Amino acid sequence: MIITVTPNPAIDKMYWVDRLKMGRVVREEFLTRAIRSDTSAGGKGINISIFLARMGVENVAMGFVGGHTGHVVVRDLREEGVTTNFVWVNGETRTNVTVLERERAHIPILIDEEGSPVSQEEISYFLRRYKRMLKRATWVVLAGSLPPKVDADLYRVLAEMATEAGAKVVVSARGNALTHALRAVPYLVKPDTREHLSMEGAPLTTRSKIIAAGRRIIETGVRILVVSHEVTGDIVITQDTIWEIKARVKTTQFKNLVGADDVLLGGILYMMDKGEDLKEALRFGMAAGILSAESDKKICQNMEKIEEEMAHISLERI
């Protein structure tokens, strides 16, 4: 069974607009009307859970939820067929807003809330539940930011517990949370480079810098490192090989980048869980991610189209 942990889930609120109007005074002409909107459960681990459920993979989503928005997250996950096991906390699950302007959807405007703090007591309660769930786990995905006031060491603790229980660990995080998690030597790591193109202080701005930083991580025992290099290209470093995955698509075709990165990781995990070859898993993941970006919907689910998209994905050894 696959477990995803999203300590700081969110409601993803998306607005599609013609053009975002900005003004210095309050006047009707500065009102931006949404052509349409969408609300769905979000957060990196949750997006992966939804993708896996749509692919028919049983999985359990864990983390912390609270308030009205917490109920929306849990309800959405259940409707998608994901098993939920969240700790309810004081405060409200955060809301992240995305504004997509017509003709500029590949450059979305993102407003993310920080989230509600989680107490040590709530963490302890979560750890007991998590330990219980690990007895059924083959893969554990630790993904996304940590809630305010939570020790940056949390992912290291969770990763070590999972490894000890015999599960393979996937980490998709950034900053201190990622740095600490790396000490537990996860199986697969995907740094979240949306805000800062760095990992453990090392820049991830060019191919050579990504490879240099990646090699240092792989030397610690991490088996697979996936780093987003360009919107349509990732670099994958393993103990034996370095690959560049490229999608031959135009970024102007992209309609919604939110969650596409998580679908990429979900696709890789889906294939590896089935015991497929890593190269195929990487091509499948990239195809699923690209298809999500090309779709209005946040998370794609069409297996046939993913397989068609794989024709545009190349994997080159560097």
Place this chain on the structure above:
Amino acid sequence: MKVHQIMTKDLTSMEKDALVRGLIFTLDNAGMSNMPIVDEEGKLIGFISEKDLIKAALPGYFEMLHSTSFIPDMNQLVKKLAQIADDPIEKYMQHNVVCVEEDDDDLQAADLIIRKDLKSLPVIDKDGRLVGVVKRIDLLRHLL
């Protein structure tokens, strides 16, 4: 239809040493009316409902009156609840849990929910581990 096809796939549960205070918080925030109790393996070992808590705070009232509207003074309930707030839920939980297995028929779950007047029914796998719950609304939704 099988139970696993209609159940709510939620594993919200507590261990027997959790406190009544924590149970009330989770019931309130998660919008639940009862809680499955599991051991360290995730196996179902008990069940506790709002009704069990009110019974614990005001023993005898349910048997006598079948309605809390006859309680003369709500302060009694408040005081008693405060007294038991830091007790482990084990003290008040039901040990003989009415439950179904995930491969049982939905009719069996419906029968138990109606006959035993339950709001929800825990679902377990072959090893006795909690895998979900069937709520009254799950039955209604699937009947429609």
